[in-house]
Amino acid sequence: MGEQKKILIVDDEINQGLLYEQELSDEGYDVDVVNSGEKALNSINQSSYDLVILDIGMPDMNGLETLGRMLSVNNKIPVILNTAYPSYKDNFMSWAADAYVVKSSDLTELKEKIRESLEKKK
Amino acid sequence: VLSDINRIVKETQMLCGTLGAGPSSRDEAYRIWDELSRKAATLDYYLEEVNSGNVPQSSLQDLVEDMSFHLRESRNVLTETITTGQYQHIVNGCEHPLVDNEMGKLLVGNEFVTVPLIVKNEVIGVILADNAYSEKPITEESIEELSMFSVPAALAIEKANMLQVFEEKVKELEKAYIALEKTHDMLIRHEKLAAIGEVSAHLAHEIRNPLATIGGFAKSIPRKYEDRTRTVRNAKIIVQEVKRLENILSNVLDFTKTGIPNKVLSDINRIVKETLSVMEDQAASHNVIIVMDITEEKLEAKFDVPQIKQVLINVVQNALNAMPNGGVLKIKTGWCDEDVCVTVIDTGIGIPEEYRENIFDPFFTTNGSGTGLGLSISQRIIQNHNGKLEIKSKKGEGTTVNIVFPVS
Numbered sequence: 138m139g140e141q142k143k144i145l146i147v148d149d150e151i152n153q154g155l156l157y158e159q160e161l162s163d164e165g166y167d168v169d170v171v172n173s174g175e176k177a178l179n180s181i182n183q184s185s186y187d188l189v190i191l192d193i194g195m196p197d198m199n200g201l202e203t204l205g206r207m208l209s210v211n212n213k214i215p216v217i218l219n220t221a222y223p224s225y226k227d228n229f230m231s232w233a234a235d236a237y238v239v240k241s242s243d244l245t246e247l248k249e250k251i252r253e254s255l256e257k258k259k
Numbered sequence: 260v261l262s263d264i265n266r267i268v269k270e271t272q273m274l275c276g277t278l279g280a281g282p283s284s285r286d287e288a289y290r291i292w293d294e295l296s297r298k299a300a301t302l303d304y305y306l307e308e309v310n311s312g313n314v315p316q317s318s319l320q321d322l323v324e325d326m327s328f329h330l331r332e333s334r335n336v337l338t339e340t341i342t343t344g345q346y347q348h349i350v351n352g353c354e355h356p357l358v359d360n361e362m363g364k365l366l367v368g369n370e371f372v373t374v375p376l377i378v379k380n381e382v383i384g385v386i387l388a389d390n391a392y393s394e395k396p397i398t399e400e401s402i403e404e405l406s407m408f409s410v411p412a413a414l415a416i417e418k419a420n421m422l423q424v425f426e427e428k429v430k431e432l433e434k435a436y437i438a439l440e441k442t443h444d445m446l447i448r449h450e451k452l453a454a455i456g457e458v459s460a461h462l463a464h465e466i467r468n469p470l471a472t473i474g475g476f477a478k479s480i481p482r483k484y485e486d487r488t489r490t491v492r493n494a495k496i497i498v499q500e501v502k503r504l505e506n507i508l509s510n511v512l513d514f515t516k517t518g519i520p521n522k523v524l525s526d527i528n529r530i531v532k533e534t535l536s537v538m539e540d541q542a543a544s545h546n547v548i549i550v551m552d553i554t555e556e557k558l559e560a561k562f563d564v565p566q567i568k569q570v571l572i573n574v575v576q577n578a579l580n581a582m583p584n585g586g587v588l589k590i591k592t593g594w595c596d597e598d599v600c601v602t603v604i605d606t607g608i609g610i611p612e613e614y615r616e617n618i619f620d621p622f623f624t625t626n627g628s629g630t631g632l633g634l635s636i637s638q639r640i641i642q643n644h645n646g647k648l649e650i651k652s653k654k655g656e657g658t659t660v661n662i663v664f665p666v667s
Contacts, residue, residue, distance in 0.1 A: 150468055152496045156475040159489070163482075194464060221467040240467055242474015 142255055143184070146170045147177040147203065148192040148219075153240075157190065157219075160244055161251070174198030178206055186214060188254055190247075191234070193220035201230040208233060215254040219247060272330045274337060274385070279323030279365075281391065288392035322364060335362045340373040340385045347373045348402060367391035374405050376413035383413060461624075461631070465507055469500040510632045520563035520643050522667070527558040527567075527599055528592055534571040535590065538579065546585030547578075553592050560599045561667040566640045570648075573633035574603045574660045581607025581658060598646070601662040610652040618650065 144166045148154045154170040161168045169184070171177050175198060177189070189207065193200035204216055217236045218225070225231050235257075236250040282288035308314050330338055336347050336357045352358050352369045371389035375382045386409055390397060476493040484490050535549060542549055578588050586606040593600050610618060617623045619638050624631030634648075641648040646664025 150472070152472045152500060153468065155492075155496065156472055156479075159493075160475065160479060163479075221464045221471070240471040242471050242478065244475060244478075 141165065141167045142187040143167045143169070144251070145177065145180055145184075145186045145189045147172075147174065147189065147195075147200070149173060149195040150192070153192070157244075160248075164248060164251075166251075174200070174203030174206070177203055178210070181207060181211060181214070187258065188251060189214060189216045190219050190251075191216055193218060193225050193231075194222060201225065201228060204233060205230060215258055217247070217250050217254060274328045274330055274341060276323035276326035277384070279317055279319035279321075281317055281319050283318035285392050319365075326361060326364070328361070333359070333361075335359045336371075336373055337362060337385050337387065340375050341382050344375050344377060344382050346375065346402060346406060348397065349373075368394060370397055372397050372402055372405065374402070374409045376409050376416060378413045378417040383416060386412070462507075462511070466504065469504045469507075472500045473497050473504075510636070520566055520640070522561040522563055522644075524559055524561050525564050527560060527562075527601065528553050529557075530564060530568055531571060531590055531592055531601065534568055534575060538572065538575050541576075541579055542588060545579050545582055547582050548587050550587060550589040552589060558592050558594075558599060559666075560664070562599075562644055562664065563640075567644075570637040570640050570662065571601070571603075573637045574662070577633065578603055578605035578607060578658065578660075581605055581609070586657075595663055598663045598665050603660045603662075604657065605659075606657040609654040609656050609658055610650070611654045615652070 144161055146154055146157045146161070146168060148157070148170070149172050151172065154172060158168045158170050169180060169186075171180055172195075174195060177191070180186070181189070191200045191204060195203075198206075200218060200220065204218070207214070207216065215235045216233075217238060218231055218234045219238045219240060221240045223239050226237055231237055235254045238247050238250055282291055305314075328335065328338055330341060334357065336349060336355070339357055340347050348370075349355050349358065349372070350370045352363070352366050352371055358366070365387060366389060368389060368391055371387060374386045374388070376384040376386060386405065388405055476497050480490055480493055531553060532551075535551065539549070575588065575590075582588070582605055587604075589602075589604040591600075591602040591604070614623075619635050621632055621635040623634075638648045641662060641664060644664040646662065649661045649663075650658060651661070652658035
């Protein structure tokens with residue numbers, strides 16, 4: 138099928154990070170987790186990722202700011218916003234992402250969007 | 260009745276009969292004169308009589324009240340007096356061209372005089388007078404007396420009119436004030452609802468995260484339950500997140516409770532020491548040095564021990580949160596006049612000016628997680644102890660929290 142896709146998860150909640158790491162590794166992806174926007178930008182610089190999953194509600198640099206900075210460095214990388222807040226959909230910055238998923242215990246939608254974004258990238 | 264004259268004349272251009280005073284018949288006239296000659300009564304006496312209703316309404320009053328003239332459309336002695344502002348002395352009333360039938364009803368004899376009522380150079384009405392039953396000719400002197408009388412009469416009418424206008428304005432203002440109060444209440448309610456809306460959005464976020472974690476892991480466990488390490492780890496995480504939700508719930512409930520303090524005589528110094536020992540580990544992990552400036556003797560006061568502990572924990576927690584990379588936390592206790600004083604000083608990031616007003620708002624938080632209820636609950640607890648919780652802070656330099664409450 139091709140090499141394993143590398144996904145970067147950015148979420149300040151440790152346990153959320155662990156959940157996504159577990160679930161997405163099970164799906165066959167190579168997963169890295171960081172817990173801040175700052176660390177995410179560093180990771181992007183150091184490794185090449187096929188997809189970034191970005192939480193919005195983070196202290197210091199929130200997800201949308203991180204998104205902006207990320208795109209100015211590399212605008213080819215697909216980003217999925219994964220957040221507990223549905224209201225950021227109104228913020229036009231969020232439209233720069235490839236998808237907007239509201240966090241839920243059901244990861245079906247997130248997994249679907251991941252598949253779609255990776256398909257498009259090919 | 261009298262006060263209507265002015266406005267009616269100005270607003271409607273109608274001259275309306277308002278007051279008719281005088282005997283209804285010759286017999287009544289004689290009776291009155293008889294009484295006047297026998298009784299040495301004063302004006303006050305007669306005014307009292309009128310006010311207490313002992314004087315029956317003259318039939319002249321009925322006659323006058325039915326009468327009205329349009330200042331533009333009619334033309335008679337009364338309207339002339341208004342428009343010219345001059346008195347009119349008429350001796351041949353029956354034949355006079357400016358005495359119409361309507362006006363004529365008022366007259367008994369041929370001679371009469373009309374005098375304008377003038378206030379501030381404005382004609383506000385007219386007095387018509389005659390010597391109906393005495394049939395004495397009207398002298399220059401009596402016209403002058405009538406004119407002199409018209410001055411205070413006009414003023415009194417104007418005053419009464421002003422008073423009525425004033426009373427109406429007051430009523431209008433009262434109505435406007437009530438409407439304003441209602442609007443004000445409505446605005447406050449809307450603000451509260453909006454605040455609740457904001458608050459529930461934040462609360463929803465606070466609940467959604469743990470729920471997503473709990474649900475996500477719970478779903479994953481049956482898929483690979485044979486992997487013991489993983490299953491145990493996931494179960495532990497679920498427990499952690501549930502605890503978090505319980506915390507949020509009890510914070511919210513605490514916030515809504517009135518929390519009447521159960522005051523017991525205790526030593527504040529002991530409570531502070533206990534609190535610090537609970538927070539010791541966390542302080543160490545933040546690289547924070549704790550400095551205690553606590554008096555040797557007991558600092559005794561009556562307060563609700565668990566509540567005040569909660570306040571101290573909250574304040575110390577905030578201080579630690581403000582020093583993620585280390586710092587100094589100083590706690591000082593003592594007397595401030597007659598009150599107990601606890602001061603917590605940190606060298607952390609401080610509170611920016613723009614948030615200063617919000618820090619006591621429920622659910623307000625700048626550190627991403629946590630319910631943001633801590634300070635509002637703490638403030639309420641201290642207020643219930645008749646005390647004050649004050650915060651001084653400078654961005655980048657640190658924060659000082661002062662807790663003061665009376666001994667009992």
